[in-house]
Amino acid sequence: MNRGICYNVNVIVSVINGKGIEYHKNVEGKRLSLFKSGGTVDLVINPSNARELSTVLDLLNQFPVPYYVLGNGSNTLIGDKGFRGIIILLSKLNDITFSNNKVLVGAGVKLPYLAHVTSTANLEGLERLSGIPCSIGGATIKNAGCYGVEFGSLISKVLAIKTTNLDYVTIDKALLNYSYRSSNNTFDGLIVTGVELELAPSNKNLREIIEHYAQKRRLSQPNLPSLGSTFIKPSTGISAGYYIDKAGLKGTKIGGAQISEKHANFIVNIGNATSSDYLSLAELATSIVKRKFDIDLTKEIDIIGVNDIEQ
Ligand SMILES: Cc1cc2nc3c(=O)[nH]c(=O)nc-3n(C[C@H](O)[C@H](O)[C@H](O)COP(=O)(O)OP(=O)(O)OC[C@H]3O[C@@H](n4cnc5c(N)ncnc54)[C@H](O)[C@@H]3O)c2cc1C
Known part of the structure; x- marks a missing residue:
């Protein structure tokens, strides 16, 4: 960790510790991102209410550290080299x-x-x-x-x-x-x-209506760790999955990541995938779809932290 960031994280930890605000040091990315990949996050803070959140933000204004607000991590990929900063989790704001x-x-x-x-x-x-x-x-x-x-x-x-x-x-x-x-x-x-x-x-x-749509999802989407759709719908209005499927990429694997056999716009973790595996596969799909159909794919997901490969 950079020395300035390290100092500021330590100050923040000592203050929130004194105030009883929940925090965890060195949390693995796979515990935060639904793709179940990623390196260590220096600090995760889990405020219990808006007042505690405000205290944390006040500290971050005084002792700046890169930070990211995480919801359920269903659209966020964390770099394999981790995130040098703070993730604020809002799971306790649950009234x-x-x-x-x-x-x-x-x-x-x-x-x-x-x-x-x-x-x-x-x-x-x-x-x-x-x-x-x-x-x-x-x-x-x-x-x-x-x-x-x-x-x-x-x-x-x-x-x-x-x-x-x-x-x-x-x-x-x-x-x-x-x-x-x-x-x-x-x-x-x-x-x-x-x-x-x-x-x-x-x-x-x-x-019954909820169950109807749950069943639809089960039939069309994989039941493996993923971040949902990898790419947003291109400007043609036709889904990215259509082009990826037509390019013959369903089932393609890099490391532990695979373009789902069931839904071409999902990249799934079939076992110990890294975030770099995910990104390499996304880049492969992007370049092949561009070459075959002259369509530009844009990622839907958010990426934080550092990876070995370019994002
Ligand atoms: C199996 C699966 C199926 C999916 N199906 C769909 C689908 O049908 N339709 C669809 O639209 N998406 C789908 N997704 C994608 C995803 O669920 C959505 O993009 C969702 O809105 C992300 O919510 P999250 O809480 O998990 O966000 P996160 O991934 O935690 O965060 C996403 C972004 O929101 C920001 N954020 C989160 N909470 C806050 C906050 N309180 N204040 C400020 N910023 C915040 C984060 O900083 C980040 O920029 C699917 C994902 C999976 C894994």
Whole structure:
């Protein structure tokens, strides 16, 4: 670790230790990223509430260290050489409060669990999204979507904290600027602490609808560690998986990573894959699809930390 970063991490650890804020040193990437790869992260901090998060951000402003906010790690690849800095995990921001058909939900709640809870309360809206293995924070940033529904369309407001002056802000629906898999920088300089969703009262059997979409997913997607779709839909509007499949790449392996036999846009970990294996396979698919179809593939995933190969 760089000496300045090392000093600052040590100061931060000693302060949060005194305040009882949960932290873990030297955490393996495979415990944080759903691809189950990656080197060691210097420090993971797990604040219990927005106040503790604010304390951590205040320290980071005084003792700067590179940091990254992680939701459920379902779209984040951590470099094999690890991440020299701090990951802030928001899994403890997990309150769910109902007010008629509105639900205020913490950024750390997992989307499948929320869909289960809202369906039990006979509130409709999350059924199609219920199989996405992400946090509410990640879904808000990425506008997670599937089967014709986007998470952003259900949000009535977003609660966040400004990283610079630690102000708590509320962003109203009218100010959100969502498009396909993107919140278009609306949340730059902010950490999402929660969202309010507006759902519809329903007397349908929502559990049955959730099971229907779960079954669809099981039939079309691999049941192995992955980060979901590797590439966003190209400008042609046809899925990246279509081109990768047509290029004959399904089943191609590099190290422990494989282009899924079941879904060509998924790179799966078939056993001890490294992040470099993932990236090499993504680069291979990119170059072959470009050569065969003159289509540019753009990665959907986020990459943090250091790898041996260029990203
Ligand atoms: C098996 C599988 C299936 C998938 N299927 C789908 C699908 O159908 N549709 C779809 O859209 N995606 C899908 N994905 C991809 C992924 O689940 C989404 O991109 C999701 O939105 C990422 O959420 P996360 O909480 O895991 O985010 P992470 O990977 O933890 O983070 C993603 C980004 O969000 C930022 N972030 C997270 N939380 C916060 C916060 N509170 N405040 C500020 N920034 C934050 C991170 O810094 C990072 O930039 C799938 C992934 C897997 C593994």
